[in-house]
Amino acid sequence: MTTFLWVIVPYVCLAVFVVGHVWRYRYDKFGWTTRSSQLYESRLLRIGSPLFHLGMLGVVMGHVIGLVIPQVWTNALGLSPHAYHVIALAGGIPAGIAAVVGLAILVYRRRTTGPVFRATTVNDKVMYAVLGTVVVLGMWNTVAGSLLQFGGEYNYREGVSVWFRSIFTLQPEPALMAEAPLGFRLHALLAFLLFAMWPFTRLVHVFSAPLGYLTRPYLVYRSKDARPGRGTGNRAPQRGWDKPELTRK
Amino acid sequence: MRVMAQMAMVMNLDKCIGCHTCSVTCKQAWTNRAGTEYVWFNNVETRPGLGYPRGYENQDEWQGGWVMKGGRLRLRAGGRLKKLATIFSNPKMPSIQDYYEPWTYDYETLLNAPAQKTFPVARPHSLISGKPINVSWSANWDDDLGGSREHAVKDPMLKGIEDKVRMEFEKTFMFYLPRICEHCLNPSCAASCPSGAIYKREEDGIVLVDQDRCRGWRMCITGCPYKKVYFNHKTGKAEKCTFCYPRIEVGIPTVCSETCVGRLRYIGLVLYDADKVLEAATTEDDHDLYEAQLGVFLDPEDPEVRREAERAGIPADWVEAARRSPVKKLILDYRVALPLHPEYRTMPMVWYIPPLSPVVDVVKDTGHDAEDVDNLFGAIDTLRIPVEYLANLFTAGDVAPVDGVLRKLAAMRSYMRDINLGRDPRDEIPAAVGMEGEAMYEMFRLLALAKYSERYVIPPAHAEQAHALEELATECSVSAYGGGQQDVFGEGSGAAPTPVAVENFRVLQQTQSADSLEQLPGDNPLRGRVNLLTWDGRGMPDGLFPSDREAGR
Ligand code: SF4
Ligand code: SF4
Numbered sequence: 001m002t003t004f005l006w007v008i009v010p011y012v013c014l015a016v017f018v019v020g021h022v023w024r025y026r027y028d029k030f031g032w033t034t035r036s037s038q039l040y041e042s043r044l045l046r047i048g049s050p051l052f053h054l055g056m057l058g059v060v061m062g063h064v065i066g067l068v069i070p071q072v073w074t075n076a077l078g079l080s081p082h083a084y085h086v087i088a089l090a091g092g093i094p095a096g097i098a099a100v101v102g103l104a105i106l107v108y109r110r111r112t113t114g115p116v117f118r119a120t121t122v123n124d125k126v127m128y129a130v131l132g133t134v135v136v137l138g139m140w141n142t143v144a145g146s147l148l149q150f151g152g153e154y155n156y157r158e159g160v161s162v163w164f165r166s167i168f169t170l171q172p173e174p175a176l177m178a179e180a181p182l183g184f185r186l187h188a189l190l191a192f193l194l195f196a197m198w199p200f201t202r203l204v205h206v207f208s209a210p211l212g213y214l215t216r217p218y219l220v221y222r223s224k225d226a227r228p229g230r231g232t233g234n235r236a237p238q239r240g241w242d243k244p245e246l247t248r249k
Numbered sequence: 250m251r252v253m254a255q256m257a258m259v260m261n262l263d264k265c266i267g268c269h270t271c272s273v274t275c276k277q278a279w280t281n282r283a284g285t286e287y288v289w290f291n292n293v294e295t296r297p298g299l300g301y302p303r304g305y306e307n308q309d310e311w312q313g314g315w316v317m318k319g320g321r322l323r324l325r326a327g328g329r330l331k332k333l334a335t336i337f338s339n340p341k342m343p344s345i346q347d348y349y350e351p352w353t354y355d356y357e358t359l360l361n362a363p364a365q366k367t368f369p370v371a372r373p374h375s376l377i378s379g380k381p382i383n384v385s386w387s388a389n390w391d392d393d394l395g396g397s398r399e400h401a402v403k404d405p406m407l408k409g410i411e412d413k414v415r416m417e418f419e420k421t422f423m424f425y426l427p428r429i430c431e432h433c434l435n436p437s438c439a440a441s442c443p444s445g446a447i448y449k450r451e452e453d454g455i456v457l458v459d460q461d462r463c464r465g466w467r468m469c470i471t472g473c474p475y476k477k478v479y480f481n482h483k484t485g486k487a488e489k490c491t492f493c494y495p496r497i498e499v500g501i502p503t504v505c506s507e508t509c510v511g512r513l514r515y516i517g518l519v520l521y522d523a524d525k526v527l528e529a530a531t532t533e534d535d536h537d538l539y540e541a542q543l544g545v546f547l548d549p550e551d552p553e554v555r556r557e558a559e560r561a562g563i564p565a566d567w568v569e570a571a572r573r574s575p576v577k578k579l580i581l582d583y584r585v586a587l588p589l590h591p592e593y594r595t596m597p598m599v600w601y602i603p604p605l606s607p608v609v610d611v612v613k614d615t616g617h618d619a620e621d622v623d624n625l626f627g628a629i630d631t632l633r634i635p636v637e638y639l640a641n642l643f644t645a646g647d648v649a650p651v652d653g654v655l656r657k658l659a660a661m662r663s664y665m666r667d668i669n670l671g672r673d674p675r676d677e678i679p680a681a682v683g684m685e686g687e688a689m690y691e692m693f694r695l696l697a698l699a700k701y702s703e704r705y706v707i708p709p710a711h712a713e714q715a716h717a718l719e720e721l722a723t724e725c726s727v728s729a730y731g732g733g734q735q736d737v738f739g740e741g742s743g744a745a746p747t748p749v750a751v752e753n754f755r756v757l758q759q760t761q762s763a764d765s766l767e768q769l770p771g772d773n774p775l776r777g778r779v780n781l782l783t784w785d786g787r788g789m790p791d792g793l794f795p796s797d798r799e800a801g802r
Pocket of ligand 2: 508510
């Protein structure tokens, strides 16, 4: 069971994540969008969306630091685990609160604004459920586990983080996860499930962060045959399975 | 000098009867889909009026287009950093209520209602929320000045003259303004797009949204000062007027032009110097922008320009088409067409001949001769209200160019009356507006009588570019299947075929532009045939039935 949960599931999910994105990008560029609902409702979105997204950016950065940078490195920098912990909480808690509050506003908006709710697909609902649970579990781990230290102290940087890195070095250490508190285990498992769903949901828009905008010239000129076979609407031959997700509804 | 060709349009507002045929045919062709119910790539608004979306010209509110700030051209809604910082929710996006909430009627009750004393009523239902709604606004709510006391007085273009314009039905003036995307030379929609999905085509200047690259950030909707980019709320992508590129590519006009009842639209090429666009758009004074844009255009008669055009890879027949272009004539030669809101600095490319009718109507109503040049000139000088209003629309408020155009139109009216009545034409009339009699007559012909082929000078597709026509689904249908050598796939395979669509469209075009079937060229299958629509039903004229040989084809 330990091997299945903490070795097989992560690898399968990551594989789906990578291959899924390649597939989606090649066959469904048309469906690759934020699917904004701002046209229907703007007031709540103006508050909820930036809160959630900026909060999430902070949270993701926190995860990258917490999971990727080994504890020995920060120790070597002269940062005691305790000091690190304080810094992580100082950054993580506000970001987490912003994300949770933003998400709550967005979900409330989605449920109560008629047109927005009507534009919500089953796919969206499942994704929100998983995403919401992952975020709430994460908050729980931080607040209950790290801040208030219910059920004793757990240093994830000696457990979860090491396991996480071990997946990428191809020498997985599932035992580390089996020892982790339940909250951490659920959070990690659902997060991997979210990764597996990622390419098939609207979350793909994360990978379209338009950073190129900062450097490209304002005006784009394009020849109509710049990219024969693709480019300006000359779409590549369609495949049978190539149905834009959004028209399937 | 970097010569580029731009497909452009001119509309003669005096002839628009506000019938909305253009809007309806455009909608049928392009936006009759879920997600675009509220979208009108072509809309016709009554002026004075709020337009569509409501009050879009108020840029203090909507933040569209470019502004001069610190001697540099900047997007009014903020540059790159601001755009990325606010990417999670656009601070200035019109809501569906600013366009209007599209609706349908619950027709079923009409069919299912039981027998009753009163008529059953089909209630309007919102296409957005699905709930019954009380329809209280739409794309043409203030059509023909309906409710103008309430709506037209809020027209942003009445700024500064609002006290002079009385919104009383008998005293106000009115005209129609059909609008499509301007296919700007300096499009702020493209500049606002974080993904770089909106682009201007090098060949003909048409501005398009790449549906595969659009990620739904919605910045273009704010960026366009004319509010001519729309958000498809089903696909989550931006859509806009395409200048009917699949039709233009095969040499036929846009749907709105083709179906225009007033025959008031002209389509043709304009050559311009792409290197000068930015400089012209940064002209300090708003009033100089019209002249600045004229300065960007190039004269296709100039041998130097033609040499440069050739170097830039513009085919010879395109340059030829630019010489014959009715748009070029109206904008550059006669100088009667003006850009819509040059002060937005996007260098729009759909221009308008302002209407003389508000002036003519007043002269007529006061019992004076509305075709007498002095009466008309006098009226243009004294009737400041329509002139100032037109200037707010077309020249950033500078009345001199509008005056000039209206005087030309007035002069043409008088000059032509003498000719039509068989009197000697008075050459002092055109001279008073700085034109030759002959030029004035030519201008009259172009404005009043021009045939299909003169109103639309669209160079047909190039066979050597045919593979790139976006209208065709695949790259090369023959070679893709391993053919291309002999006639294995039947007649014509292997040769470079003219795309079927091109052939069909050419036949269609000849049919549409010929005055009678006899005039069709020899290879047109309809030549010599009887047009059943005009056949009087008597006897059996030659050509009533196709010949055996034709029938066997
Ligand atoms: S009018 Fe057309 S080309 Fe110009 S900014 Fe608007 S959408 Fe872009
Ligand atoms: S079809 Fe022509 S006449 Fe009718 S509203 Fe449109 S532009 Fe005006």
